[in-house]
Amino acid sequence: MARSKAYVASVGFTKVGDHWEKSLLDLAVEAGSSALKGAPKAKPDVLIVGNMFSAVGASQEHLGAMVAGALGLTGIPAFKVEAACASGASAFNVACSLVKSGSVGSALVVGVEKMRDLEPEEASQALAMAESAEYTQFVGASFAALNGLLARYYMESEGVSRDELSSIPVIDHANGVTAEHAQFRKAITADVVSRSSMVADPLRLFDCAPVGDGAAAALILGDPKAGAGKKLVGVLGGAVSTNEFSVYERKDMLDFRATRDAFGSAMSQAGLSLPKLGALEVHDAFSVVGALSLEAMGLSKRGEGCRDAKAGKFDLRSDMPINTFGGLKARGHPVGATGVYQIAEAFLQLTDAAGKNQVDRPDYVATHNIGGVDTTAAVHVFGRAS
């Protein structure tokens, strides 16, 4: 049983993109140090690192102790949590559970990924590790290929047009323009998406999140008084759920069950209904994944996610803005860090520190991070604590 509550006291992050001059550890330390500046005492009680493939991206494992040492935290327990692209939010979930259980009073979460040191084929191989080596990678199916299959199935089953599919990337890029940490800060039209180069038919380049480096961090406290008067954000709900491992093994490929269950559970813990949410960070690694996630969370009816996006239902100035700093497509998707970026962005929105990307005084913000094709889903719900 949860004995304590959990609060985010501070966050830190690097810009997402090509960090040729910085190592995996440089990025982790930059984000972690920035979050620790908000720390009320010398050391957090535990460090949890979220990361997907440092072993192949940087020939490096044992990130817990390594990042702890580099941050001057030698001595504290430190772990790496891996759940493919959901590693970041999964690390956050574990850290919150430790804080809420009362076993620790504070926790630092650092999500980090170094992707750009890899050649494009190597990066595809690293991402494909989220799927079965023996039956998915073996046939030459990249992660984009699985999403391509899913996109065609979605478009043919639900009558979604190419133009409609392009609408979520358009929102991301519009919001990325004013986001200083975003990888891409350029608005695009649906036409740009629909005419970009083919990756895995029908998915094109602008349907797919880019490859980039980045790190994000969050400091979690159990006692709000330990926040020393700083603005805190409450973690009101958090859940992780899993689906049948590969999308092609599921009876209904269009039902993102892990997302549906995790979102339902997190919202229920928070005691919230959908209209209360002021913003949602949704995991749209591919346009089709964004649409199916919005549908699973009940923001759109089945088959309507793209059409709702096209109609403006999720724009920054709408009642339900999504991906307020550009989402996976424009802010970027340094995979193991992405979930923590989303949480940092929710923190900025709820402390009125989102600058030009500020949505109109939200009381509650949710974040949705997935690994695989809805194979692991981690959802958290945040609210103003003071």
Added chain:
Amino acid sequence: MAIQSWRIRDRYYRLVGSRCASCGAEYFPPVYRCRECGSDKMKDKEMPKTGRIVTYTQLHEPLPGFEAQVPFYLALVELENGARVLTQVVDSPDEAVKTGAKVKATVRRAKVEGESGQIIYGYKFIVA
């Protein structure tokens, strides 16, 4: 990694999946527990070699080891017994690769591994 492929050669060469001894549901890839009834009484079973394309994609950006093959078709095929296989579709005209198309299994060179250049064989499908 060649041993990883050798270990499951029957699955790659003959589509050996699994059948639930309790309810009869059949799977490829094989499963440890039945998704229909939850039983763990799974037996190896060779799959039928024909089915239909449920959906497909044409991949343009390959994984390492597949560069020479791009662009190539990947399809989700539902076999006659209801099992679903993710597979390449080869040696078929572009216009024939479509949702609902009848396909049949064949064995092809899947990839070449390691410095010794060991050839790994496995199932691919062709439009029937």
